[in-house]
Amino acid sequence: MVLKFEEFFANKEFIWKPGLERVRAAVEEFGGKDYPSVIVAGTNGKGSTALATAESLAWNGLKCGLFTSPHVYKFSERIRIGPREVSEQLLNEAFDSVRPLIEKFSLTYFEASLLLALEVFRRERVDCAVFEVGLGGRLDATNVLEHQVGVVTPVGFDHRDYLGDSLEAIAVEKAAVLKPGMVAVVANQQRPVLDVLKRRPVSELHLYGKHFWADGVKVEFDGTEFFYMATVPVKTSSVGFHQAVNVSVALRAAQQLSERFLGKRFIFPKELKSKLPGRFEVLRKEPLAVFDGAHNKQALDALFKLLRQLGLRGSVVYSGFRDKEQGRNLEAVARYLRWSGGSLYLFQLPFDRAVSVEELVSEARLLGIDRVSVLDSISLKELNFPVVITGSFYLGGFIER
Numbered sequence: 001m002v003l004k005f006e007e008f009f010a011n012k013e014f015i016w017k018p019g020l021e022r023v024r025a026a027v028e029e030f031g032g033k034d035y036p037s038v039i040v041a042g043t044n045g046k047g048s049t050a051l052a053t054a055e056s057l058a059w060n061g062l063k064c065g066l067f068t069s070p071h072v073y074k075f076s077e078r079i080r081i082g083p084r085e086v087s088e089q090l091l092n093e094a095f096d097s098v099r100p101l102i103e104k105f106s107l108t109y110f111e112a113s114l115l116l117a118l119e120v121f122r123r124e125r126v127d128c129a130v131f132e133v134g135l136g137g138r139l140d141a142t143n144v145l146e147h148q149v150g151v152v153t154p155v156g157f158d159h160r161d162y163l164g165d166s167l168e169a170i171a172v173e174k175a176a177v178l179k180p181g182m183v184a185v186v187a188n189q190q191r192p193v194l195d196v197l198k199r200r201p202v203s204e205l206h207l208y209g210k211h212f213w214a215d216g217v218k219v220e221f222d223g224t225e226f227f228y229m230a231t232v233p234v235k236t237s238s239v240g241f242h243q244a245v246n247v248s249v250a251l252r253a254a255q256q257l258s259e260r261f262l263g264k265r266f267i268f269p270k271e272l273k274s275k276l277p278g279r280f281e282v283l284r285k286e287p288l289a290v291f292d293g294a295h296n297k298q299a300l301d302a303l304f305k306l307l308r309q310l311g312l313r314g315s316v317v318y319s320g321f322r323d324k325e326q327g328r329n330l331e332a333v334a335r336y337l338r339w340s341g342g343s344l345y346l347f348q349l350p351f352d353r354a355v356s357v358e359e360l361v362s363e364a365r366l367l368g369i370d371r372v373s374v375l376d377s378i379s380l381k382e383l384n385f386p387v388v389i390t391g392s393f394y395l396g397g398f399i400e401r
Contacts, residue, residue: 001088003075004095005116008102013109014353024144026105026115030098032145033118035126036261038253039142041133041174042153042187044299045246047276048238049153049187050132051083052250053257057128058082059269060258065121065129067114067142072277072293072396079117081124083274094119110134111141128257138176148261150178150202151185151253153246155193156298157325171196178202183260185253187245204256212252214244221282221310228268235271239280240306247272278393280306283401288312288386293393295324300332303390308339314386315342317378318360319395321353327363329391334367342386343371347378349394 040050047068054066064082071077076085098119102112114131121129131142155171171193178184178200185206186197198205206212217226223237226244228251236247255266275281278293280303290312294303307314316333320326337344344364346357357374364372378389379400389395 001092003088004092004099005112006075008095008099009109009112014351015108017106017108018139020139020141020144022105023107023111023114023141026101026107026111027118027144029104030101030115030118031122033121033129035121035128036148036257037129037131037145038149038151038257039131039133039145039147039177040151040153040253041137041140041177042151043156043170043174043296044294044302045153045187045242046132048243048279049151049246049250049253050130051274051276052236052238052247052272053151053254054080054130055083055272055274056251056254056269057130057258059272060254060264060267062127062258062262062264063124065117065124065126067117067129068132068276069110069113069134070393072393075113077277078113079120081120081126086120086124090120090123091116094123114141128262133174133177136173136176138173140177143177147177147179148182149185149253149257150182151187151249152178152189152197153187153249154242154298155189156296157328167192168196175200183256185249185256187249206252206256208245208249208252212248214248217241217244219244219306219309232268233270234268237273237275240302242302242306278396281396283389283399284380287384288314289380289383289389290314290387291389291396291399293396294390295320295329295392297325297328297332300329300390303388304332304336307336307388312386312388313340313342314388315340315345315383317345317347317375317383317387317389317395318391319347319349319357320355320360320391321349321351321394322355323353324355326355326360330360330363330367330369333390334364334369336388337369343373344369345373345375345383345387347375347395347398349392349398351394 057064066080
């Protein structure tokens with residue numbers, strides 16, 4: 001089935017318009033929402049944390065909407081009820097309802113996708129919802145809604161052209177989602193970021209490592225096990241120590257929303273089975289092929305640390321966008337390749353925003369990566385050796401299985 005939303009926005013996904021006036025007016029005319037919600041900001045781990053929050057609430061018998069971005073393979077990944085994607089038929093029917101508002105207020109792709117999610121959640125009569133911030137926080141469309149719980153996942157350097165050149169400046173943009181009266185749940189942060197977050201006028205501030213934490217983390221190829229606050233055993237299908245942190249944050253946020261704003265006692269799920277595409281996604285086991293959308297130094301460091309912990313040596317297929325710090329990213333790639341003994345394969349993404357393979361080749365040579373090749377396609381049949389595909393979530397759409 002063809003999605004009417006994607007037909008309408010063909011070749012317009014990356015158009016950005018400043019300001020929140022249009023989307024705020026559209027949401028007001030739409031009628032907003034009448035259920036409590038969680039907003040998830042940060043640099044890395046937003047999607048995984050948002051999904052784990054929604055799945056935990058669904059596990060407690062609540063009908064929870066989930067809005068995330070970007071999608072990797074298909075648009076329906078962005079809008080879910082609990083951990084499950086909604087049908088294309090429902091998306092088309094919802095789009096017919098909100099299209100007049102999208103046209104009236106000239107909404108961008110992301111703004112319109114938020115409005116579409118609100119219509120889906122209205123039709124599904126959700127009890128609550130989780131909204132992942134697209135970029136930043138202060139000027140993100142998700143921030144025009146009134147939320148009850150605000151989450152900030154680890155903050156690092158990314159989108160400097162939009163968010164600022166220092167951790168403090170970036171943190172200010174992210175922290176803007178934390179507003180008076182909200183309960184804030186914050187992952188482990190660097191000191192400059194934490195100082196900014198502590199100044200926000202929230203009613204309560206829950207800090208990872210102080211008010212809640214993960215103990216006894218055990219990372220395996222097929223998932224991660226840990227104890228939430230040393231007492232509650234939890235298993236997640238997501239892989240990595242950082243995922244234990246993400247899930248701990250999600251559990252705290254879900255508990256706060258359920259008990260504080262829905263009046264429902266929260267029961268901690270023993271196992272979370274859902275994963276978003278492009279998060280240590282195993283495409284093939286023998287020889288190993290993993291796809292991970294890590295696209296900044298912090299995320300790439302976490303990915304390659306995980307691969308080393310699991311003893312997984314391989315080559316790297318890489319590409320990305322110009323607004324990312326490709327030099328710092330490729331430093332992380334180079335360190336892994338020195339350990340793994342693999343080669344670097346570069347691919348040209350067919351977008352105006354994409355960095356050219358010529359620039360990447362030049363940067364790789366400067367970093368001492370000698371075995372560099374350029375691919376015309378990303379074919380797993382031809383990549384018949386252990387390989388990690390990374391650098392952008394958008395690479396997922398070009399992997400030939």
